[in-house]
Amino acid sequence: xxxxxxxxxxxxxxxxxxxxxxxxxxxxxxxxxxxxxxxxxxxxxxxxxxxxxxxxxxxxxxxxxxxxxxxxxxxxxxxxxxxxxxxxxxxxxxxxxxxxxxxxxxxxxxxxxxxxxxxxxxxxxxxxxxxxxxxxxxxxxxxxxxxxxxxxxxxxxxxxxxxxxxxxxxxxxxxxxxxxxxxxxxxxxxxxxxxxxxxxxxxxxxxxxxxxxxxxxxxxxxxxxxxxxxxxxxxxxxxxxxxxxxxxxxxxxxxxxxxxxxxxxxxxxxxxxxxxxxxxxxxxxxxxxxxxxxxxxxxxxxxxxxxxxxxxxxxxxxxxxxxxxxxxxxxxxxxxxxxxxxxxxxxxxxxxxxxxxxxxxxxxxxxxxxxxxxxxxxxxxxxxx
Amino acid sequence: xxxxxxxxxxxxxxxxxxxxxxxxxxxxxxxxxxxxxxxxxxxxxxxxxxxxxxxxxxxxxxxxxxxxxxxxxxxxxxxxxxxxxxxxxxxxxxxxxxxxxxxxxxxxxxxxxxxxxxxxxxxxxxxxxxxxxxxxxxxxxxxxxxxxxxxxxxxx
Numbered sequence: 074x075x076x077x078x079x080x081x082x083x084x085x086x087x088x089x090x091x092x093x094x095x096x097x098x099x100x101x102x103x104x105x106x107x108x109x110x111x112x113x114x115x116x117x118x119x120x121x122x123x124x125x126x127x128x129x130x131x132x133x134x135x136x137x138x139x140x141x142x143x144x145x146x147x148x149x150x151x152x153x154x155x156x157x158x159x160x161x162x163x164x165x166x167x168x169x170x171x172x173x174x175x176x177x178x179x180x181x182x183x184x185x186x187x188x189x190x191x192x193x194x195x196x197x198x199x200x201x202x203x204x205x206x207x208x209x210x211x212x213x214x215x216x217x218x219x220x221x222x223x224x225x226x227x228x229x230x231x232x233x234x235x236x237x238x239x240x241x242x243x244x245x246x247x248x249x250x251x252x253x254x255x256x257x258x259x260x261x262x263x264x265x266x267x268x269x270x271x272x273x274x275x276x277x278x279x280x281x282x283x284x285x286x287x288x289x290x291x292x293x294x295x296x297x298x299x300x301x302x303x304x305x306x307x308x309x310x311x312x313x314x315x316x317x318x319x320x321x322x323x324x325x326x327x328x329x330x331x332x333x334x335x336x337x338x339x340x341x342x343x344x345x346x347x348x349x350x351x352x353x354x355x356x357x358x359x360x361x362x363x364x365x366x367x368x369x370x371x372x373x374x375x376x377x378x379x380x381x382x383x384x385x386x387x388x389x390x391x392x393x394x395x396x397x398x399x400x401x402x403x404x405x406x407x408x409x410x411x412x413x414x415x416x417x418x419x420x421x422x423x424x425x426x427x428x429x430x431x432x433x434x435x436x437x438x439x440x441x442x443x444x445x446x447x448x449x450x451x452x453x454x455x456x457x458x
Numbered sequence: 459x460x461x462x463x464x465x466x467x468x469x470x471x472x473x474x475x476x477x478x479x480x481x482x483x484x485x486x487x488x489x490x491x492x493x494x495x496x497x498x499x500x501x502x503x504x505x506x507x508x509x510x511x512x513x514x515x516x517x518x519x520x521x522x523x524x525x526x527x528x529x530x531x532x533x534x535x536x537x538x539x540x541x542x543x544x545x546x547x548x549x550x551x552x553x554x555x556x557x558x559x560x561x562x563x564x565x566x567x568x569x570x571x572x573x574x575x576x577x578x579x580x581x582x583x584x585x586x587x588x589x590x591x592x593x594x595x596x597x598x599x600x601x602x603x604x605x606x607x608x609x610x611x612x613x614x
Contacts, residue, residue, distance in 0.1 A: 101488060128485055129485075129486075129487055129488050130487065131487030131488060131490070131491055132487075132491075222611065223611070286562060286565070287565050287566060287569045288521075288565050288595075289521070289524060289565060289568045289569070289572065289591045289594065289595065290591055290592070290594075290595035290598075290599070292565075292568065292569035292572040292573070292591075293572055293588055293591045293592070296572055296573065296576070297588075300576070353613070354611065358613050422488070423488070423491075423492060425492050425495045425496050425499060426491070426492070426495055428499070429495050429498065429499060429609065432502075432606045432608075432609030432611060433606070433609065433611040433612075434606075435599060435602035435603045435605065435606045435612070436603060436606070436611055436612045436614075438595065438599040438602060438603075439599050439600075439603050439612070439614075441595065441599075442592060442595045442596045442599050445588075445592045445595075446592060446596075450585050450588035450589055450592070451582070451584075451585035451588075
């Protein structure tokens, strides 16, 4: 595992994950503790400001999040604290997310990042603070959905959101990372398959560290991913977790006010984002016409056509198929290895959610079967270097 | 006489639903979410508890059937032969292990075979094994998906 190449940042994340194996249990932070740590932090950053209204934010499956108010000179501002638990269902880097969201200001709607404490000098765990943005992740009355999965928007909101959804993704992919480099983001341009390889290597590293229990179909898919890595024709900034549930919108107007959860972003292949958008787990089957819609916004071919039209790119169906497989494989690793390991080691603040999410693993095995049946299993490319 | 597992779990659900949940502060969002999830978890466990041993036994049998079929169907050089021997060992050691450990052992041995076949499997063996694994998974995964339908993720 140590020899697998990947971005330096991801290597550090894996090392941190490995090193945390023997640490004692983690428990959810108490509001009073967060109030105290925020007060100490702002005594340094803004000595005349007062922290109040600390309130835990529900939802989500990976970070501890708290709203709070900062008042200075009679002016009150609302902020969001995002803090890592000891071990999360996805292991990421607060500094990296901070850098990217800052770069996206003015390009797409995104929260304004203000402070980051990546080395946990001030907070109990790595943390970042952003300004609060108004909006909701699902319509009121949409019911309780775990981690925003399967959110039903309905025809009215769908009509308002869909163009924005594609346009913002196109804008993210158009970010000029050559002219405006993203500190800490390495570019997989060593060879045409490096983007796919770095992605594979990171997730496979997580699987190994978190002691995923193998099954024959997983082993087959894993091997297929190793043997069929596509060449990346154009390197873009990817969001990594682009879907309904990861953006805020105004319920009345349908305007997207912020794109959230940038922590899995990287420089890579735009097909990786498209395949993630198209995952069945993030979409809905319309109760009226039984149609599947990705993120409850687009049918599959419709989304691809819209992306092509608005981006000017051509979607390579073979490459998209590769990333379809990789998306289900990543999701399987997340729920069947990473989440379970975080719960097993008591290193998370919501173990009961993580073990519940593991119930989705069979659905991803179903994806493996469906996708492998679309694959000529007698063909194989050369083993990548 | 002692209360059975279902009665005990039902009492836990009732306690969480009627005593704990209503007394949580409205802004205790994480606690509320986790109590709801705990209730959901327990209800699913109640519904499946009696069937778990049979489900896991059938699951093991399915994976043993696949391993046995692969053992008979493919061949190859040193690495493939080593993996096939590992399958023999995993299948033969069944008596000393619990059902879950047997499943892990058998599936690890099959993974070893999957990894070995591209290296020195006989002509066509890799494709043949792959097809057998997909066919098996189509059958096995359907059972798993049905089992996990109560979690509410699957649109099966």
